[in-house]
Amino acid sequence: MRDDLHWPAPTASLPVDATVTVPGSKSVTNRALVLAALAAEPAYIRRPLRSRDTLLMAGALRSLGVTIEDIPNSATNTPGGGDAWRVLPTGLHGPTRVDVGNAGTVMRFLPPVAALADGPVFFDGDPRSHERPLGGVISGLRALGARIDDEGRGALPLTVHGTGALDGGTVTVDASSSSQFVSALLLSGPRFNQGVEVRHVGAPVPSLPHIRMTVDMLRLAGAQVDAPEDGGEPDVWRVTPGALLGRDMVVEPDLSNAAPFLAAALVTAGTVTVRDWPTRTTQPGDELRPIFTAMGGSCAFTPDGLRFTGSGKVRGIDADLHEVGELTPVIAAVAALADGPSTLRGIAHLRMHETDRLAAIAKELNELGGDVRETEDGLEIRPRPLHGGVFHTYEDHRLATAAAVLGLVVPGVEVENVATTAKTLPDFPELWQELLSGGRPSGAESVPAGRA
Known part of the structure; x- marks a missing residue:
């Protein structure tokens, strides 16, 4: 990670192939x-x-x-x-x-x-x-x-x-x-x-x-x-009023924070396995499985965790994300790389999250050459060829991880204040580089692989 505020998002020269451990929820x-x-x-x-x-x-x-x-x-x-x-x-x-x-x-x-x-x-x-x-x-x-x-x-x-x-x-x-x-x-x-x-x-x-x-x-x-x-x-x-028991519990991995890693498999036609993905959970992030499958991937539970594979084709989606709004930034980034338009609905409440997420997503994707329009309760995304540039995060961790997904296939994306990911995903830049190295500590930087 560079010392200044702009982190050059690494690009992927090959489909990603990695097993990752996502920190707790x-x-x-x-x-x-x-x-x-x-x-x-x-x-x-x-x-x-x-x-x-x-x-x-x-x-x-x-x-x-x-x-x-x-x-x-x-x-x-x-x-x-x-x-x-x-x-x-x-x-x-x-x-x-x-x-x-x-x-x-x-x-x-x-x-x-x-x-x-x-x-x-x-x-x-x-x-x-x-x-x-x-x-x-x-x-x-x-x-x-x-x-x-x-x-x-x-x-x-x-x-x-x-x-x-x-x-x-x-x-x-x-x-x-x-x-x-x-x-x-x-x-x-x-x-x-x-x-x-x-x-x-x-x-x-x-x-x-x-x-x-x-x-x-x-x-x-x-x-x-x-x-x-x-x-x-x-x-x-x-x-009902009553005493609460002191539990001994193990925290599940944060499935919402798995979004950029699964998205990496989807947009690079690669495979990512997320360790310890629970087969039963109340986490909203579990909806990534059907959403990203609809967008062109496939997934299966294995002894190592949830394995997600991209097909080489990213499809647009029409989805009501009202119950899983926190997944919107990464889904929007994937939609901007799809082969057809997407409509994301039911997420007007995102205007009052860490930032006005709808306005921020639209502005930053459009600054990179995208065609995103805010609606009353969501976003309409029409894919266009994207180019590099600075992606501002507004101190919002999920915007930073969305920008990293874009950077995998769009050379020259620089993430302003990637350190904001520490809000829920400590050491994200290091985890991201390990993803591109197959889950191993990285050596050399990846070679850019552009997107026409």
């Missing part, structure tokens, strides 16, 4: 940390993701009084190796200050936890965090009995005045801008005196698989949860 790691902090007994989180977002979560919980111990590889006895965190729920207290960075899980999951602390907890973060929606969590907590000072912003910065307990009960929220509003209230719900019943009103909730992940992890921690997928009332989730 951010979504699972941060939910596991919250549940362990609220448990009645110690817990182990093995092979956690250690990235900016998860380290912010761990640091915030430590500031609230939770003990999180690092356990080295040699002491974990974890299947497949890896280190671990031992979490001791040693009480929640203020006053303290929480830095959320630009992590949606930290800024949304921790105010309910802070309401259970004894003392005030001040939340602040990166400038972009002040623009991200938080009103559903704030209004929901107030309805459940919490006192929050936000000077009427409905956003950061804010102070939660914890009293050591929260009544809980029934609350109505509009979670149409983020499924994390629902997950935030559910995760702490077992510790509320009356539990919690969350009722969503408004446009459909995006990224429902993430709520299913929350429900699944709550149940594994011993909570009783009623959810719509169990045949219950639509858009209503209930959590």
Whole structure:
């Protein structure tokens, strides 16, 4: 990686052929940390993701009084190796200050936890965090009995005045801008005196698989949860009050972060195997299998993991990505290299993610010669010959990995601030170069292979 802000994305001279290990899931790691902090007994989180977002979560919980111990590889006895965190729920207290960075899980999951602390907890973060929606969590907590000072912003910065307990009960929220509003209230719900019943009103909730992940992890921690997928009332989730168990869990690889690696196989007509891909999971990234298959690849489970192979032809797609919006940047990059147009729908909520992802994707692809048009709820992509240039990331990790995919077949792509990938995918430039070296540490740079 160069020392300046522009990383020259390597190009592939041959189809990629590699087996890769994707770091652990951010979504699972941060939910596991919250549940362990609220448990009645110690817990182990093995092979956690250690990235900016998860380290912010761990640091915030430590500031609230939770003990999180690092356990080295040699002491974990974890299947497949890896280190671990031992979490001791040693009480929640203020006053303290929480830095959320630009992590949606930290800024949304921790105010309910802070309401259970004894003392005030001040939340602040990166400038972009002040623009991200938080009103559903704030209004929901107030309805459940919490006192929050936000000077009427409905956003950061804010102070939660914890009293050591929260009544809980029934609350109505509009979670149409983020499924994390629902997950935030559910995760702490077992510790509320009356539990919690969350009722969503408004446009459909995006990224429902993430709520299913929350429900699944709550149940594994011993909570009783009623959810719509169990045949219950639509858009209503209930959590019964009760003690949470301290689990011993191994974090799955982050399947959403596998997107650029599978995309590399698709656009170079190569083969990539992702180790430890679960056969059953609540991660939205599992939808990469049918989506990229529809775009021209094929996949199969093997003893080594999920093997994905590109056919040499990339097809356009018409897809509703409402439930898997985080996959959009890499899918859009692949679509820009396809042999026909694509329409990506149901993703208006991406305008309020780490950046306005729809505007950013359209602008950066068009700057490289593409033909991308924003629609009311998505993108229309008409493939055109692309050329090199600087691809700006807007401090958004998924835009950086999308640019790397383009660089495999478009010579001269330079990724501005590739270091932003550390948010969820540490050491991405090194992992990417290893991919081009067959999963081995790289020597020489790849020879450019242009795209007409």
